[in-house]
Amino acid sequence: MSPVHPFDEAVTARAVVDESGVVVEWNEGAQRLLGRPPEEVVGRPAAKLLADGPPAAPPEGRRWNGTLTLRHGDGRPVSVWVLAHHRPPEDGGDWLLVTPLPGGGPPDADDTLSRAGLLDSPCALSVYDERLRLHSMNAAMAEVIGLPRERLRGLRAPEIGGRPESEDIERNLQHVLATGRGHDVRTYLPMRGDSPTNAWLARMSPITDATGRVRGVCVAVHDFTEQYLAQERLQLVNHASVRIGTTLDVTRTAQELADVCVPALADFVSVDLLDPPESGGEIPTGPLAVPVGLRRAAHRSVTPGSPEAVARPGQLETYPLMSPQGASLLAGHAVVVSKGAGDLEKWLSWDPVRSRRVEEYGIHSTMSVPIQARGVTLGVAVFTRFRRPDPFRPEDVLLAEEVTARAAVCVDNARRYSRQRETALALQRSLLPRTLPRTAAVDAASRYLPAARAGVGGDWFDVIPLSGMRVAMVVGDVIGHGVQASATMGRLRTAVRTLADIDLAPDELLTHLDDLVGRTTAEAGDEDRPGEVGATCLYAVYDPVSRRCALARAGHPSPVMIPPDGPPRPLELPEGPALGLGGLPFESAEFELREGTLLSFYTDGLVESGGRDAEAGRRALCTALGAPSGSLDETCDRVLHALLPPGGSSDDVALLLARTRGLAPSEVATWLIPADPALVAPIRRQAVEQLGVWDLSEAVFTTELVVSELVTNAIRYGTPPIRLRLIHDDDRIICEVSDTSHTAPHLRRAKTWDEGGRGLLLVARLTRRWGSRHTAEGKTIWAELSPLDED
Structure with a gap:
């Protein structure tokens, strides 16, 4: 007989009987044994082959062997030893019956x-x-x-x-x-x-x-089962160390624990965690009080869809003491119950739904392991077997505790990170502007997105109204992530607002900001380790009267400009050093912008996300900005959708869009005033006449008084030439008096017998706000008043 095809099917009687008891296969050896051809047997009940009638009950288990009395085709009984195998459902779920035929064995003389x-x-x-x-x-x-x-x-x-x-x-x-x-x-x-x-x-x-x-x-x-199981346990621990804790997300970490243990350790694994305290504090240490409420974080089953699960992810369940979960949490160690020990039904008596699920799926063993890290109980992992026939053994308990302990540290790290991230994000959002101010200079829209995977960073933006209808726009990025970066961002944003309020030029403002970051760095360090504080910033001031914009940057990307009728292009600005380096100069650049020009300010997280370099990101930004849009908010959303990956950016993203507006020449009136006190009255009359042109006669009294006081002070204490400018907006009038002296006035309280010193006090009381700013030629004193404030 050829070794390639050595099988002689006729020396063994083989038959296959399906679950309904019908013969579906009958080989040549079976025909020789009972003298019945296949066409006489296949498709008919196997019980008809028994000489003594059908058995009282079908055999149980996966294998049966014994002697059966069968009916030969000629009617005589034949006593046969039969070996029967019940094959699993995936292999047909039928019974394979075999018996060696007489004389079919090997020769004895071999x-x-x-x-x-x-x-x-x-x-x-x-x-x-x-x-x-x-x-x-x-x-x-x-x-x-x-x-x-x-x-x-x-x-x-x-x-x-x-x-x-x-x-x-x-x-x-x-x-x-x-x-x-x-x-x-x-x-x-x-x-x-x-x-x-x-x-x-x-x-x-x-x-x-x-x-x-x-x-x-x-x-x-x-x-070699023991060696194999030991190797499997080591492999599972190794997989757990690699696959659990790949992210700092609590739910994802819990899911990784369940995924690693199915099917290597159990057929179904659920992970339930304690809800974090509402106050945002720490979970208390020590044993937990039962009953305890746990929220399902994750589960996994060998059966698709996890039909064994009673709770769904996110669902809160309360576990009493008479439950494996409650008992293990109270004891602080694993609790194993099984049908073989007779205690599974007792432990599940508190929950009829779980009891029915146990019977439905044949669950025979369950193990509840508390999830503990750094002395704090975070939840419980439950391991269940129903497809694997063997119950949990002591070595399985040790393995489950080892894997769960590793996962517990990762869950605790993720929980701490989530709490810190939420704190930093709340701080970040509280420090960023909730809404952008409405100004006559620009229409603005903004977006801020925290990093998807890293800690919250220190990106920020702001729109700051300035005197003379001007507006400042700023965007910055603090190096690092977390609460410290958010706090540093808050300090820098406050400093920028303070420096902007005294109307510093962009390059001067960045110089002062650089000094602040340098001092912050020194304060953050100690004798052994220097501080690590740094930031980038871009600061711009736009004047809607002159339609000119001055900008300076400190290590920050240049903005993208979109003219009303041209393609987007980056503005070429002098590249200043990042803040905190100290001793290096900053340089401003000034551009004339037509009305309707769009300026796009952003942080590097926008253009460097998705694995792109900065240059490719800027090209993508220009493409997104060049598409037609109905509003600035729509443009912001389109830019983020086009440049950021679906899962979010790995760094914070800040985006500020500003479309410039301009004041018509008819809304601005200017006079050059000789240094002659006798000309104050004529100038006052001209200002009143201009209010009549603007149909603002209700503001005559206050405007006349403010003009008189500011012009008089400039003639008396300033240096010619002197200029008066009135600017009219929808809801306000701005009066500005400029001269070439750099001495700024200050408000003081006049004594009863003083003949002067009350002018600025009157100006302060009669206007919304007032102030002074230094210019390249000298200074400007300004006051802002509203016609609606007139009585």
């Missing part, structure tokens, strides 16, 4: 195979002949298999094992028989039908005769 068996060895040995049918086995192998060895002679390995893994064993036997070379095979299967799955090492060696011809295969089987 001395070569008989001598090679070493049947007295304490190792489990079996010998297969050239037909790959069992020739003999020793008592140790019969004990491993759990079947009488005298009944198995002549059967093939798949007929003895009855499982798909046995087919692999037979293919390896055939390989050894064909090549004459030994081979080692590892397999994992229960040898005794319903016994737990064990790990086996099968050493297959060829058996040759005196001429060197291969006459059979000797198989020595060794049980």
Whole structure:
């Protein structure tokens, strides 16, 4: 017989019976045994083949063997020993019945195979002949298999094992028989039908005769289950260290714990966590009081959809003391319950829904392990088995506690990070402007997005109204992340507003800001380690009267300008150093902008996200800004959608869009005033006439008084030339008096007998606000009043 096709199906009677008891397969050996052809048997109930009628109950378990009395085709009874295997549902869910036929076993006179068996060895040995049918086995192998060895002679390995893994064993036997070379095979299967799955090492060696011809295969089987399980446990711990804690997200970390342990340790794993305190503080240490409320963070099952789960992710469940969860949390260690110990039903009596789920899915063992880190209990992980037949053993408990302890540290880190991130984000949002002010100079819109994965950074933006209808626009980025970066951002934003209020030029403002960052760096360090504070900033001032914009930057990206009728392009600005380096100059640049020009200010997180370099990001930004849009808010959303990846940026993103507006020449009136006190009255009359042109006669009294006081002070204390300018907006009038002196006035309280000193006090009381600013030529005193404030 050819070793390539060594199987003779006629020496074994084989039949397959489906779950309904109908014969679906009938081989030639079965026909020889009972004298019935396939067409007479297939498709009919198998019970009709029994001479004594159907059994009282079908066999239970995965394997059955025994003697049956069958009815021969000629009517006589035939007593047959039968080995039956119940195959799993994925392999058909039917019964495979086999029996060796009389005379179908190996010849007894085969001395070569008989001598090679070493049947007295304490190792489990079996010998297969050239037909790959069992020739003999020793008592140790019969004990491993759990079947009488005298009944198995002549059967093939798949007929003895009855499982798909046995087919692999037979293919390896055939390989050894064909090549004459030994081979080692590892397999994992229960040898005794319903016994737990064990790990086996099968050493297959060829058996040759005196001429060197291969006459059979000797198989020595060794049980290395303990070594295999130890290796699996080490591998699971290694996987846990690599796969758990890949992010600083609590829910994701909990899901990673469940994913790692299914199916390596359990068939279903759920992770329930305590809700964080509402006050944002720490979870209390020590044992928890029960009943305790836990929220489902994650679960995983070998069954798609996790139908065994009672709670859904995000659902809050209350666990009493008489539950595995409550008992393990109160005890502080793992609690294992099982059907075999008789305590599973008692532990689940508090929840009828869970009890029904246990019966429905055949759950037989569950293990509840508290999730603890740094002395704090964070929740509980529950491991459940229903597909694996073996209950949890002590080594499984140790493994679950080890993996859960590793996950607990990651969950605690993620929880702490989340709390710190929420604190930093709340601080960041409280320091950023909630809404942008309405100004006559620009229409503005903005967006701020915190980093998706890193800690909240120190990006900020602002729109600051200045005197003379001007507006300042600023965007900055503090180096680093977290609460410290947010706090530094708050200090810098406050400093910028303070410096902007005294109307410093952009380059001067950045110089003062650079000094502040340098001092902050020194304060943040100590003797051994210098501080690490740094920032970038861009500051711009736009004047709607002159339509000119002055800008300076400190290590920050240049803004993108979109003219009313042209393509977007970056503004070319002198590149100043980042804030905090100290001693290096900043330089301003000034541009004339047509009305309707759009300026885009941003931080580097916008253009450098998604793995792009800054230059590619700027090109993408120009493309997004160049598309037509109905509003600035719509443009902001389109830019973020086009430039940021779906999962968010790895850095904070701040975006500020400003479309310039301009005041018509008819809304501005200017007079040059000689230094003659006698001209104050004529100038006052001209100002009143201008209010009449603007149809603002209700503001005559206050405006006349303010003009008189400011012009008089400029003539008396200033240096010519002197200029008066009135600016009219929808809801305000601005009066400005400029001269070439750099001496700024100050408000003082006049004594009763003083003849002067009350002018600025009157101006302060009659106007919304007033102030002074230094210019390149001298200074300007200004006052802002509202016609609606007139009585």
